[in-house]
Each structure stands twice: as structure tokens, then as C-alpha cells.
Amino acid sequence: MRFQKSKRLIAFFMVFAICLCSFSGTAAFAQTEISNLVLNKNEVSLEVGETFLLTATAIYTSGSTENVTVKTDWNSGASDIASVYAGSISAKKEGTAVITATYMDKTVVVNVKVSKRVRSLIKDVQTIDLRKGATKQIGLTAYYDDGTNEIVTNKAEWNIDNGSVATVVNGLVTGQSSGTATVTAKFNNQTVSVPVNIEIAKRVDPNVSEVSLLLKDDITITLTATYPDGSTKDVTDQADWDSEDPDVADVIKGKITGYGPGQTRVVATYGTKSTTIKVDVDNAVKLGLNKQTVMMKKNTTEPLTLTATYPDGSTDDITSRAEWTSSNEDVLSVVKGKLFANAAGEATVTAKYGGKSVTVVVDVDVPRRLLLSEDSLYVQSGQDHQLKLTAVYADNSTSEVTNDAKWTSDNEDVATVSKGNVTPRKAGEATIKAEYGDKSVTIKVSVDIPNLLVPNKKTVSFQMGSYEQMVLKALYTDGREVDVTNKADWTSSATNVAEVRNGLITGVGTGVATVTAKYGTRTAVVQVSVGVLKSLTTTSDTQFSMAKGSTKTIDLTATYTDGTANQVASEAMWTSSNASVVTVDAGVLKAIASGEADITASFENKTVTLNVSVDMADTLTAAPAFLSFDLGESRSIALTAKNKSGEAKNVTADAEWSTSNAQIAQVSAGVVTPVSRGKATVTAKYGGKSVSISIEIGVAQALDTDKKFLSVKRGQNAAIVLTATQSDGSKKDVSADAQWKSSNYKVAEISGGVVTAIGSGKATITGTFGGKSVTIPVEVDTLKYLKTNIILINIKQGASVEAKATATYSDLSEEDVTIPAMWSSSSIRVADVKDGVIKAISKGKATITVNYGDKRTYIYVTVD
Known part of the structure; x- marks a missing residue:
């Protein structure tokens, strides 16, 4: 029984193996039948200059798949917009193109959209600050590589990272709730972002920064938010309020209540901003004076009242029980709140009671400012003048303090002063100063000094030997005009040019001089010119052109300061910077040769220069x-x-x-x-x-070919047309003039643009012209399929079977390649093969492999 079970088991496995072999052979055959061709993309969007790789997958009827990207035929319906090679798409220019992929009679199309490349994306808004419910539009402009631009606000993809704060639709931002967010816009390959602040205050401010409370006392604080646009809002109820120590003082919506003695801080927060209020809660009494400021006159008295306020709200006059002190007893003394003004000055009075204190500043005869009866003073020798000094106090009251003030003069040789009475001594200036309290005021005193000295002429021009009588007047503040011509001191800066005596100016030599008249502390000047040339001019253009061999006469006018004028062309000295180009004689110019020259005329101390060009181009x-x-x-x-x-x-x-x-x-x-x-x-x-x-x-700006890819058979020729685009935009067929090169001359040769297929394989043809190059892939004897007439065979030991191998090329032509193909057996002990003839050697299984070109196929052999 055990033996028979073993036999049945062996038989089962043999049947299973035979079935498995049969199934494998069938699957191998089925794999050559394609059911579908699938691409990784059906639509592709690119910018100019970008590439994208398409992959093609063949799905066979057996259910198996294969990447056939390289085996697939790829074509572009608009290669000037988008070209394709071995599945790789290259975007050329803006537009649309249809890419077609074909493999084993299956065709799939891909729609390609090419847009202009965006160089930059510019937003018109940098940041957004909005109130809730308000809106703000963001505009986007795309700048392309070709120099054009376009508003793409509605074309961009808009997003926001916090939709609870704000929303965005086509760039329109709407505030939803307080907070911050970032709006992002994307268009093609560019992205920009804009920070958004909703209900974010720039600052928050309480109406008070410090609070003093008694127990159970309360105060309500007002909190104001200031926004970036400058608007304000009472946000007391919207803010978050918190106390650092609720046992001392707590707060609810701005209302602070004191619960225990001590100090704490109340923090108010609104949005991202916060502020603090210092709180002081005291169980002791609160002190208060009936006056905040006190102003007194010397030798007067004034009472102060000190009041204590207790936690229960009751008050008590504690003036007589408090401790009173003065910071300056010489100025002010105090006894139980009663003030005694002793001398002019300032003092601080302090009242202390029960650990608390309060102060008040007291002014005694302290003016806020001093006023003089005159702003400035002009007096004559022997005439005294009385000044009046007035003190103005803080309450705007006034008093005359002329006799009480301290008076000084900074120049007593000119003027002295006593109790405001100014006594002039001699001509000059002095500054009088009056001091009272801690204030002072000054006045400038002028003795026998006119406001201004005025000559009848400020400039004098005449020829040598002439003269001019000047009149000098002194002007005073009281309106007086006094002729001081003979009283003034007259001097000349150049006596060899002009002499002066009692205002009479005489010309003694050619030149210029300054005559100065001095009276008191004032001076006046007169500018004098004697026989002085004022200008040297010509009516001719100072820059002109001449033809070689021509002449031109230049006039020259000398104008003097006294207004006389003379023609001096024949008397002037003329020079040419380049006599080989232009010569000059007594103002007559003669053009000699091509070039430029500067002609200069000099007379006395003046010159005139002319620029002359002969046959020169501007x-x-x-x-x-x-x-x-x-x-x-x-x-x-x-x-x-x-x-x-x-x-x-x-x-x-x-x-x-x-x-x-x-x-x-x-x-x-x-x-x-x-x-x-x-x-x-x-x-x-x-x-x-x-x-x-x-x-x-012959310089090319661009090269293009009529073919992007070549597939030929051995012995065949194919022509490539090479077109050069020149700098002026014209195009020219340069196939015969270009330099051609093959990367593999064993596969393909090239001459004059004509490709000759030599042997199977791949090569790259390169055409060069005018500094530019272009390449074209070439395949010779490119196979699409390799198949045999049988796939599975069962033969007896010693028998032979003849198999046939057929190659299908990319142009779908077929060829019997049984003899040139390479045949091999996985086990020559089971089956041997030569030139397609399979011979069974012994029982078993073997796989026959057929290789031709870059393809291979298999025959599965079982020898019984």
C-alpha cells in the first residue's frame, strides 16, 4: 500500500509539472500580445525651457507589464512648441502640442500646454492690516522671460495658512477674527506671500499707569487700542484682565478693587499687545492738602489744611497733629500748617502723619520772568535814561522791582547803571543786566552810535585823473539823519590807485581800491575802480566750424568800468593753440588743415577764447x-x-x-x-x-534640422536638411556647407547632410555651422520584435525540429534571420541547436535562446 501511494504521488507531481510547463509556454506566447498601452501622464503643463519625461508601459493580454518607453514611437504634432525624444518632452515656445506614443499598434496621445516662463511674480501689497469684516485686494503681476508682463491675480492659486483669521479669494482678503496669517499666491513656478494682521493693535494704553487705593476701594480703568491706520477704540470690555496678586487687588473688565494691603500689578492684554498698571492698596490713612501750589510775598503768612481719609471713607482735619518741615527755613518757615514768608526764594513744605507724607512747593517773591521797559537803548553822551524792571509771577500778577534788583554793566567806560538809571560815559556799546530772585534780563545800550552809515554811492568808476566827492550820513533810531562826511575817518586800501580826503576820492593810478569811512563804531565802504577794464567781448560765436582754406575776421570790444568802450582787435595779442590747423593775425583767422584749435585774444588783463574746428565732425x-x-x-x-x-x-x-x-x-x-x-x-x-x-x-544664431530622429536599415541613405537662422532673422539651407560628424562610423556615416547606414546599432550625427551645433540620434536596423515560428515543442530523443526566426523592424518590415541569428541551448545534453535546427539528445527540458540585434526570444523544448 505504501509503495502504491508513493507511485500515485509521483504520478501527480509529473502531471503537475507537465501542466506547469504547458502554462509557462502559453504565458510566454501571450506576453507578445498587447492589450493596452499606458502613459504616466495624459496632460502636461510646462514653461518654456522645461522638460518632462513620459514613460510608456505595455500591458499584455497575459496580465504582465513592461516599460517600453524606449521601444515606443514618439511624435509631436507641433515640434516648434514641444518636441519629444524617447519620451522626453522639451518645451520650446508658448502654445499647445499633441504628443503621440505608438507601440505594437497601440496609440496614446498626450496634450501638452506650454506657457511663457515667469521670471518674477510681483505683489502690489507688502503687508495687510485689517479690522474684522474689512477687505483688501492683492494684485499680482507676472514678468516673463521675454520681457512682457501680465496681471495674473485671477489666474494664480491662492492659499492662507489660517482660515479662521482671514479668507482669500482671487487675492481678495477678508478679515474674520483677531490674529495673524500668511496669504500665499502661486503662479507657474513662482510664489509670493503677504503677512496678514486682523484686529492687531499697534499699541494699547490705559488712562492711568498707577493706582492708589484704600481697602475695599475701586477704580475703573479705560483701555484704548491704537491701530496701524491711526484709528483708536475703547477695548476695555474686549481685553483680557489679570492681577498678579488677587489677594491685594483683583480686576474685572478694567474695574480694580483693593482687597488687602500691599502692591501688585494688573495686566491688560488685547490681541498681541499688553500693558501693566501698578496698584498700591493701603490700610493706612490717605493724606491730602487743600493746596497743590502756593505763591507768597515776602513777610506774609498763609495757612495750609491737612486732611486724613480713612478706609471707611471718613475724613479728619489733622493739621495741628501732623509734623511739618520746610526745606529752606531762610526762605520759608512753617508751624502747624501756617506758612511764614521770610525771603525771596523757593521751599518745599512736607507734612507727615502716621507713616504717610505729602508735600507742596512754595514760591516766595519768585517771578516767572522779568520785563524791562526797553528792548534796546540808544543814547547820546550826557543824557541819562531811567529803565523800569517788572516781575511777573506764576499767577500772572506783577510788581515793579526796579529798586530791589541788582544792576550791572559789562562796560562801565561806556555806560554805568544804578537802580535802573543808565548814565552814558562815552561812545561805544555796553550790556546792562538786571537780576531779581533767580531770574535775570539784559539790554544792549549804544552811546553816540548811529544805526547805520550810508554813503551817497557804494561804487565809483572813472579814468585816471578824475575825482568824486562822497557824502556820508549817519542814521539814528530816533529818525535823525546827520551829515558826518567831515567828521568821519576816511582811508584807502590802495593809495597808488585812489586817494581820499574828507570824502573826496581822486584817481591817481589804474586799478581798484576800497575806500572806508569810520564814524563811532560804524563803518561804510566804497568800491573804487580807476581806468579798469570791465569786460572783453566779441560778437562772434565762441565755437564754430571752418572749411579748409577759408578765412574769418573776429571783432573785439573792450568795455571799461566807467562805461566807455573801444574796438581793440588790432591792439590785442592773438594766439592759436594749433597753428598747423588755424592761424590768426590781428583777429583774422585762416583754416590750414583738418583739426581743432583754440584761438585766444588777450587785452590788458582780460581774455577771450574761441574754439575752431576745421573739417571736423561733431x-x-x-x-x-x-x-x-x-x-x-x-x-x-x-x-x-x-x-x-x-x-x-x-x-x-x-x-x-x-x-x-x-x-x-x-x-x-x-x-x-x-x-x-x-x-x-x-x-x-x-x-x-x-x-x-x-x-x-556666416554666423548662425540658431540651427534647426528637418529631422529630430533617424531610423534606417543597413545600406540605406537618408538626407538631413540643416537650416541656419542668421542675426538679421534670415534663414538659409546650410546642409552642404556645414561640418558633419558621426559618433560611430561603424553604424552610420555622414557627408553633406546625407546619412549612410553602415551597420546595426546607434549613433549620433552632429551638424556644425556658424558656431552652432545640432545633434540627431540615428538607429540602424532597429528591431521592434523578434519571434520564432514555434515556442513550445515536445520531441522524441534523437529527433530534430527546424525552427525559423523572423525579425520585425521599426518600419514594420520583416526579415528571415534564422541563419544570421545566434542560437543557444540552456542544456546541450538535453537539446542542441544550430542555425534553427533543434536536435533532441536525451530526455529532459531545455530552453533555446535566439539573439538578433538587440532582441531575444525563447523556445521551450521537452525531450521524451
């Missing part, structure tokens, strides 16, 4: 200012010169032409001839000016 312009062309062509440049008068002249043939690189381009009389491809600068010089023109010979 501006030099070239047309065109930029050239872009290729070998075999030539271009002409026109050169225009304008002189300082604005006259234009074509100087192309007269200019000096040069090139920065003669191996690239040569130039002669404005005609540019290309030598080789590259960049150079042509420079033209004329009339002291130069202008440069940039030259590009």
Missing part, C-alpha cells in the same frame, strides 16, 4: 550699423559726418577704414568683403570721430 554715423551675411557676398556701408553747425556730408570715400580681423572680413571705402566665417568689427574714422560696425560672416 557726429559720425554709419548705415547700416550691423551687417550679417555669408561667404560669396559683399556689403556696403555709408558714412555720414555732421559738423557743429549741423551740416551733413557723405564721407564714405574720405574716411579711414579698418577691420579688427582681416582673416574674417576686409574693408575698402566702405565695401566689406568676407574672407571666412566668423565675427569682426569694421571701424571708420573721420574728422576726429570714429564709429564701429559689427560684422558677422
Whole structure:
């Protein structure tokens, strides 16, 4: 029985193995049948310059999957907007494109939207401070790489990190409740944020910062919030109130109540701001005086009343029971609240009772300011003048204190003073000072000093030998005008130019001098010029152009300070800074050669300078200012010169032409001839000016090909058209002129843009022209599939089976590759294979592998 069970078990496993092999063979066959092609994205949004990788997954009827991104055919419906290679999308310019992926007759499309690249996103609001229920609009402007901009407020994606504080819809922020939040806006690749404050006060202030209470006493504090916009609000009821020590004093909505002796602090908080109030609760009596300030006159008395307030609200007059003191007994004494004014000054009176004290400041004959009867004083010798001094007190009462004040003079040689009486001594100035109490006031006294000395003329001009009589008057504050010409002291700063005696000025030599008249402490001056040249002028322009060989006569006028004028061109000394360009003789200019020169005319101590240009250009312009062309062509440049008068002249043939690189381009009389491809600068010089023109010979701004990818078979040719975009925007087929290179000449060769397939494999073709390069991937003999005519075979030992291998290329053409394919067996003891002929050797199983190109397939063999 045990033997038979074992036999049945062995038979079961054999059947199971055969079924498993059959299932595996079927699965392998089914895997070649595709049911669906799936891409990782059906829609893609990109900015210009960005890339995105699409992946393609094949789902076979067997249920298995495979990444076939590389095997898939990818195409773009608008490669100028979005190109695709091996699933990689490259965004080129703004627009939409449809990408098509095809694999084993399955096609999937992907919609691609390309937008302009956002360089920056600018918000018009930096921070927001709102009250609850109020709104604020944020505006967004996108600035693109191409230099354009757009308002994208409604296109952006808006978010807020705390929706309970505020909400945001298309940039419109609405305050909901007190707090802070951050609004974020995102558009394409850019993000900006704006901090938001709702009902956030800038500060909060109580109406008092310190409170003194008796037991069971209370006081209500008012709390005011000030917002960033300057508005205020009573927030007493909305604030949070707290006491650091409720046993001393507690607080409810601003009402502070004293519960026990001591000190504490009450804190009021509103939003993010808080403030403190110092609270002092006392079980003892509270003292109060009937007067806060006291002003007294000397030798007078005045009573004070001291009152004590107790916790139960009762009061008591404790004037006679308190301890009274004065800070200055010489000024003020005090006995049981009665004040005695002893002398002028200030003292502080203190009343103490039961550990408490209260003070009051007392002024005795202390003025707030002193007033003099005069603001300034002008007196004559021998005439006394009485000043009056008035003291003004804090209660605005006044008293005359002329005789009580202290009077001083800072210059008693000029004036003395006694009890306000000023006695002038001699001409001059002195300052009188009056002092009373702790205040003082001053007045300036002028003795025999006029306010002003006025000559009849401030300037005198005449020729040598002439004279002028001056009249000098002294003006006083009382309106008097006194002729002091003969009383004043007259002096001249240059006696060799002008002499002066009793105001008579005489010219004795050419030049300038200052005549000064002095009377008392005042002086007056007169400016004198004798035979002095005031100006040297010409009616000619000081800057002009001349033609070579021409002449021009310049006039020259000398004007003197006395108003006379003479023509002095023939008498002046003329010089030229560049005689090889312009010569000058007695004001006659002659243009010799091209260039610039400064002509200077000198007469006495004056000069006139003229700037002369001969055949010189003020501006030099070239047309065109930029050239872009290729070998075999030539271009002409026109050169225009304008002189300082604005006259234009074509100087192309007269200019000096040069090139920065003669191996690239040569130039002669404005005609540019290309030598080789590259960049150079042509420079033209004329009339002291130069202008440069940039030259590009065969320089490409961009290269493009008509093919982005090539798939050919060995022996085939394929042409690539290479187009160059030049600096001026023109396009040119440069396939024959470009330099071509293959990364693998065993796979593909290239010449003149024509690709020749040599052997199977991959290569990259590179085309170079005008400093730019472009590459095109090339695949030769690229297989899509490799299959055999049989997948599962069961043969007897010693028998042979002939298998056939067929290759399917990317263009869906087929080829029998049985002979060129590589055949191998996983177990040559079971089955051997050569050129597709499978020979059974012994019982067992083997897997035949067929390799061709980059593909492989399998045949599963069972030998009975």
C-alpha cells in the first residue's frame, strides 16, 4: 500500500509539472500580445525651457507589464512648441502640442500646454492690516522671460495658512477674527506671500499707569487700542484682565478693587499687545492738602489744611497733629500748617502723619520772568535814561522791582547803571543786566552810535585823473539823519590807485581800491575802480566750424568800468593753440588743415577764447550699423559726418577704414568683403570721430534640422536638411556647407547632410555651422520584435525540429534571420541547436535562446 501511494504521488507531481510547463509556454506566447498601452501622464503643463519625461508601459493580454518607453514611437504634432525624444518632452515656445506614443499598434496621445516662463511674480501689497469684516485686494503681476508682463491675480492659486483669521479669494482678503496669517499666491513656478494682521493693535494704553487705593476701594480703568491706520477704540470690555496678586487687588473688565494691603500689578492684554498698571492698596490713612501750589510775598503768612481719609471713607482735619518741615527755613518757615514768608526764594513744605507724607512747593517773591521797559537803548553822551524792571509771577500778577534788583554793566567806560538809571560815559556799546530772585534780563545800550552809515554811492568808476566827492550820513533810531562826511575817518586800501580826503576820492593810478569811512563804531565802504577794464567781448560765436582754406575776421570790444568802450582787435595779442590747423593775425583767422584749435585774444588783463574746428565732425554715423551675411557676398556701408553747425556730408570715400580681423572680413571705402566665417568689427574714422560696425560672416544664431530622429536599415541613405537662422532673422539651407560628424562610423556615416547606414546599432550625427551645433540620434536596423515560428515543442530523443526566426523592424518590415541569428541551448545534453535546427539528445527540458540585434526570444523544448 505504501509503495502504491508513493507511485500515485509521483504520478501527480509529473502531471503537475507537465501542466506547469504547458502554462509557462502559453504565458510566454501571450506576453507578445498587447492589450493596452499606458502613459504616466495624459496632460502636461510646462514653461518654456522645461522638460518632462513620459514613460510608456505595455500591458499584455497575459496580465504582465513592461516599460517600453524606449521601444515606443514618439511624435509631436507641433515640434516648434514641444518636441519629444524617447519620451522626453522639451518645451520650446508658448502654445499647445499633441504628443503621440505608438507601440505594437497601440496609440496614446498626450496634450501638452506650454506657457511663457515667469521670471518674477510681483505683489502690489507688502503687508495687510485689517479690522474684522474689512477687505483688501492683492494684485499680482507676472514678468516673463521675454520681457512682457501680465496681471495674473485671477489666474494664480491662492492659499492662507489660517482660515479662521482671514479668507482669500482671487487675492481678495477678508478679515474674520483677531490674529495673524500668511496669504500665499502661486503662479507657474513662482510664489509670493503677504503677512496678514486682523484686529492687531499697534499699541494699547490705559488712562492711568498707577493706582492708589484704600481697602475695599475701586477704580475703573479705560483701555484704548491704537491701530496701524491711526484709528483708536475703547477695548476695555474686549481685553483680557489679570492681577498678579488677587489677594491685594483683583480686576474685572478694567474695574480694580483693593482687597488687602500691599502692591501688585494688573495686566491688560488685547490681541498681541499688553500693558501693566501698578496698584498700591493701603490700610493706612490717605493724606491730602487743600493746596497743590502756593505763591507768597515776602513777610506774609498763609495757612495750609491737612486732611486724613480713612478706609471707611471718613475724613479728619489733622493739621495741628501732623509734623511739618520746610526745606529752606531762610526762605520759608512753617508751624502747624501756617506758612511764614521770610525771603525771596523757593521751599518745599512736607507734612507727615502716621507713616504717610505729602508735600507742596512754595514760591516766595519768585517771578516767572522779568520785563524791562526797553528792548534796546540808544543814547547820546550826557543824557541819562531811567529803565523800569517788572516781575511777573506764576499767577500772572506783577510788581515793579526796579529798586530791589541788582544792576550791572559789562562796560562801565561806556555806560554805568544804578537802580535802573543808565548814565552814558562815552561812545561805544555796553550790556546792562538786571537780576531779581533767580531770574535775570539784559539790554544792549549804544552811546553816540548811529544805526547805520550810508554813503551817497557804494561804487565809483572813472579814468585816471578824475575825482568824486562822497557824502556820508549817519542814521539814528530816533529818525535823525546827520551829515558826518567831515567828521568821519576816511582811508584807502590802495593809495597808488585812489586817494581820499574828507570824502573826496581822486584817481591817481589804474586799478581798484576800497575806500572806508569810520564814524563811532560804524563803518561804510566804497568800491573804487580807476581806468579798469570791465569786460572783453566779441560778437562772434565762441565755437564754430571752418572749411579748409577759408578765412574769418573776429571783432573785439573792450568795455571799461566807467562805461566807455573801444574796438581793440588790432591792439590785442592773438594766439592759436594749433597753428598747423588755424592761424590768426590781428583777429583774422585762416583754416590750414583738418583739426581743432583754440584761438585766444588777450587785452590788458582780460581774455577771450574761441574754439575752431576745421573739417571736423561733431557726429559720425554709419548705415547700416550691423551687417550679417555669408561667404560669396559683399556689403556696403555709408558714412555720414555732421559738423557743429549741423551740416551733413557723405564721407564714405574720405574716411579711414579698418577691420579688427582681416582673416574674417576686409574693408575698402566702405565695401566689406568676407574672407571666412566668423565675427569682426569694421571701424571708420573721420574728422576726429570714429564709429564701429559689427560684422558677422556666416554666423548662425540658431540651427534647426528637418529631422529630430533617424531610423534606417543597413545600406540605406537618408538626407538631413540643416537650416541656419542668421542675426538679421534670415534663414538659409546650410546642409552642404556645414561640418558633419558621426559618433560611430561603424553604424552610420555622414557627408553633406546625407546619412549612410553602415551597420546595426546607434549613433549620433552632429551638424556644425556658424558656431552652432545640432545633434540627431540615428538607429540602424532597429528591431521592434523578434519571434520564432514555434515556442513550445515536445520531441522524441534523437529527433530534430527546424525552427525559423523572423525579425520585425521599426518600419514594420520583416526579415528571415534564422541563419544570421545566434542560437543557444540552456542544456546541450538535453537539446542542441544550430542555425534553427533543434536536435533532441536525451530526455529532459531545455530552453533555446535566439539573439538578433538587440532582441531575444525563447523556445521551450521537452525531450521524451
